[in-house]
Amino acid sequence: MTSGMPVIPHHVAIVMDGNGRWATKRFLPRVAGHKKGVDALRACVRHCGERGVKVLTVFAFSSENWNRPAEEVSGLMELLALALAREVPALHGEGVRIQFVGNRSALAPKVRAGLAQAEAATAANVRLQLNICFNYGGRWDIAQAAAQLAASGTPITEQSLHGAMAMAHVPDPDLVIRTGGEQRISNFLLWQVAYSELYFSDKLWPDFDAAALDAAIADYASRERRFGKVSGQVAPSPAKKVA
Ligand code: FPP
Numbered sequence: 143m144t145s146g147m148p149v150i151p152h153h154v155a156i157v158m159d160g161n162g163r164w165a166t167k168r169f170l171p172r173v174a175g176h177k178k179g180v181d182a183l184r185a186c187v188r189h190c191g192e193r194g195v196k197v198l199t200v201f202a203f204s205s206e207n208w209n210r211p212a213e214e215v216s217g218l219m220e221l222l223a224l225a226l227a228r229e230v231p232a233l234h235g236e237g238v239r240i241q242f243v244g245n246r247s248a249l250a251p252k253v254r255a256g257l258a259q260a261e262a263a264t265a266a267n268v269r270l271q272l273n274i275c276f277n278y279g280g281r282w283d284i285a286q287a288a289a290q291l292a293a294s295g296t297p298i299t300e301q302s303l304h305g306a307m308a309m310a311h312v313p314d315p316d317l318v319i320r321t322g323g324e325q326r327i328s329n330f331l332l333w334q335v336a337y338s339e340l341y342f343s344d345k346l347w348p349d350f351d352a353a354a355l356d357a358a359i360a361d362y363a364s365r366e367r368r369f370g371k372v373s374g375q376v377a378p379s380p381a382k383k384v385a
Pocket of ligand 1: 158159160161162163164176177179180183201202203204207218221222225274322347
């Protein structure tokens with residue numbers, strides 16, 4: 143990368159919020175907003191690949207989303223199955239490796255099989271790693287990692303805990319984006335966001351297009367990441383560093 147070019151975050155994580163409001167504003171059922179959300183996700187994956195982002199993690203269904211109306215929960219499950227059938231071949235062609243992160247034990251066997259199939263089909267791809275957090279919660283991940291260590295008698299340290307997490311296969315996110323105007327983490331990647339740059343957009347997720355993603359990346363490039371140090375110790379900062 144030449145001097146003056148914005149630095150691209152290696153790992154971008156996104157809370158795709160605002161699908162319901164997007165639909166309600168148009169007098170459509172909420173699930174129509176989630177469908178539009180899949181379109182936005184497809185475009186976002188493509189754009190991340192083009193920009194050189196190596197890892198994209200998205201929050202598709204949280205541990206708390208089970209509390210939504212049954213119709214919306216079943217709509218999201220169906221949408222997942224449909225999206226996998228429709229999108230995986232093209233994503234595979236674009237070199238995207240898909241992995242699901244979350245508690246699969248509560249998912250229907252058919253859904254679990256769909257996840258495993260998508261993972262197996264794309265396992266050898268290296269251009270962009272797409273983590274889809276589904277039935278995921280940050281607290282669930284910390285607790286399941288601690289339980290694994292306790293069961294095997296492994297001492298609990300920051301390093302061992304980190305290694306037992308469902309997100310251990312990727313480095314922590316550099317940039318976390320939340321759309322939809324809310325400014326909170328909502329149990330997403332609690333452990334991993336310790337030093338992430340946070341970016342909040344008022345756009346509803348279905349409206350979050352390539353230009354909006356570029357704006358988030360440009361904002362990230364303007365930040366100075368200090369990781370607990372002072373400014374003089376980190377210049378040029380990882381976010382501003384040029385190759
Ligand atoms: C939050 O918007 C969004 C979700 C709970 C689901 C996100 C899912 C997608 C973008 C579809 C892609 C997912 C699959 C199945 C691969 P919200 O419903 O909370 O919106 P609101 O805040 O406007 O109500």
